[in-house]
Amino acid sequence: xxxxxxxxxxxxxxxxxxxxxxxxxxxxxxxxxxxxxxxxxxxxxxxxxxxxxxxxxxxxxxxxxxxxxxxxxxxxxxxxxxxxxxxxxxxxxxxxxxxxxxxxxxxxxxxxxxxxxxxxxxxxxxxxxxxxxxxxxxxxxxxxxxxxxxxxxxxxxxxxxxxxxxxxxxxxxxxxxxxxxxxxxxxxxxxxxxxxxxxxxxxxxxxxxxxxxxxxxxxxxxxxxxxxxxxxxxxxxxxxxxxxxxxxxxxxxxxxxxxxxxxxxxxxxxxxxxxxxxxxxxxxxxxxxxxxxxxxxxxxxxxxxxxxxxxxxxxxxxxxxxxxxxxxxxxxxxxxxxxxxxxxxxxxxxxxxxxxxxxxxxxxxxxxxxxxxxxxxxxxxxxxxxxxxxxxxxxxxxxxxxxxxxxxxxxxxxxxxxxxxxxxxxxxxxxxxxxxxxxxxxxxxxxxxxxxxxx
Numbered sequence: 001x002x003x004x005x006x007x008x009x010x011x012x013x014x015x016x017x018x019x020x021x022x023x024x025x026x027x028x029x030x031x032x033x034x035x036x037x038x039x040x041x042x043x044x045x046x047x048x049x050x051x052x053x054x055x056x057x058x059x060x061x062x063x064x065x066x067x068x069x070x071x072x073x074x075x076x077x078x079x080x081x082x083x084x085x086x087x088x089x090x091x092x093x094x095x096x097x098x099x100x101x102x103x104x105x106x107x108x109x110x111x112x113x114x115x116x117x118x119x120x121x122x123x124x125x126x127x128x129x130x131x132x133x134x135x136x137x138x139x140x141x142x143x144x145x146x147x148x149x150x151x152x153x154x155x156x157x158x159x160x161x162x163x164x165x166x167x168x169x170x171x172x173x174x175x176x177x178x179x180x181x182x183x184x185x186x187x188x189x190x191x192x193x194x195x196x197x198x199x200x201x202x203x204x205x206x207x208x209x210x211x212x213x214x215x216x217x218x219x220x221x222x223x224x225x226x227x228x229x230x231x232x233x234x235x236x237x238x239x240x241x242x243x244x245x246x247x248x249x250x251x252x253x254x255x256x257x258x259x260x261x262x263x264x265x266x267x268x269x270x271x272x273x274x275x276x277x278x279x280x281x282x283x284x285x286x287x288x289x290x291x292x293x294x295x296x297x298x299x300x301x302x303x304x305x306x307x308x309x310x311x312x313x314x315x316x317x318x319x320x321x322x323x324x325x326x327x328x329x330x331x332x333x334x335x336x337x338x339x340x341x342x343x344x345x346x347x348x349x350x351x352x353x354x355x356x357x358x359x360x361x362x363x364x365x366x367x368x369x370x371x372x373x374x375x376x377x378x379x380x381x382x383x384x385x386x387x388x389x390x391x392x393x394x395x396x397x398x399x400x401x402x403x404x405x406x407x408x409x410x411x412x413x414x415x416x417x418x419x420x421x422x423x424x425x426x427x428x429x430x431x432x433x434x435x436x437x438x439x440x441x442x443x444x445x446x447x448x449x450x451x452x453x454x455x
């Protein structure tokens with residue numbers, strides 16, 4: 001019998017120990033993926049073989065969420081979900097993201113071949129989500145790009161290719177009514193938010209929709225009120241934002257303004273109309289800028305603050321910080337633009353045959369504003385200043401009808417369109433239905449308030 005030396009025996013033991021260690025490592029190595037629990041199966045697109053769809057083990061980190069992902073914001077919302085969720089970071093591309101989660105570029109190319117047309121030019125935004133799912137062999141079997149709260153692009157592996165699907169969540173729009181009273185110290189916006197309107201951008205639509213009738217920087221006072229009917233949008237029971245405004249009733253002093261959203265025909269654009277069927281889109285804006293206050297009103301018998309004698313003030317002085325944007329109140333043509341001793345930097349626009357507007361004491365005139373240039377409503381003419389004879393930064397604005405000065409605040413402004421004939425009757429029916437609905441909402445709200453205040 002051959003004898004083994006102590007040295008040989010020691011070497012053999014080391015070899016056996018190494019073999020046992022390897023077996024232990026490969027046998028007990030924690031797997032990153034586990035079979036999908038039956039409770040989540042119905043929520044997933046299924047292949048022929050259910051076992052390809054796997055979920056993360058709650059106690060084991062996913063291989064792509066360790067090391068290179070640990071320092072980022074790419075984390076799983078809940079470890080019981082059957083995918084790895086990745087958030088787009090600054091500078092990311094699809095290629096770099098696929099590399100980080102260890103998905104071969106061949107899979108990315110296969111996905112790009114079948115991706116929907118609307119996604120081919122899609123830019124990645126920081127914070128967007130992507131979801132990856134692999135089988136036990138580490139092969140990508142499912143990929144989802146979440147474009148926004150409503151739309152996802154889903155790709156499912158079939159052999160060596162992928163199928164593509166666009167998933168759209170259904171939006172439920174609910175008509176919502178609010179009655180708002182503006183108290184001292186409140187604006188139209190802050191009063192609306194205090195009444196329970198959720199989205200500030202909805203409230204900013206009011207000055208835009210009524211800007212041809214109401215000067216929101218001067219005509220709003222405590223005690224004014226408005227009613228608004230609009231849509232709130234929900235997805236799967238969750239509020240996601242506001243939709244279109246349906247109608248507004250605005251009480252400014254003793255004047256009531258009512259507008260309603262309406263499309264006269266399938267070919268026509270959706271617009272807002274007053275109760276008599278007149279488009280709210282006037283040919284002129286009521287004011288050419290966002291201003292702090294009116295420092296001097298239209299007054300043919302005004303005492304001039306510098307000359308100290310009675311001199312007509314043929315326009316309105318809008319006080320505003322130097323540099324405040326000044327806009328054209330209507331489409332027109334520049335007939336004067338330059339500097340004069342009294343006017344300072346100024347611009348005069350002609351609007352058709354009847355109308356002219358003048359803008360004086362500008363700090364600067366926009367380089368595009370030259371004699372003969374055509375301008376559109378809302379286009380920048382220059383900025384507020386105090387050039388010429390002026391005691392402080394302001395815009396002097398004049399409005400002329402057939403060569404005669406009119407008060408810009410009260411002059412009747414021409415409208416663009418009025419429904420007539422066969423178009424007017426269906427509009428009137430629609431408007432009556434909408435405002436009757438608002439009256440019903442208002443009545444119900446008042447009854448509820450009465451119940452709440454009953455001792």
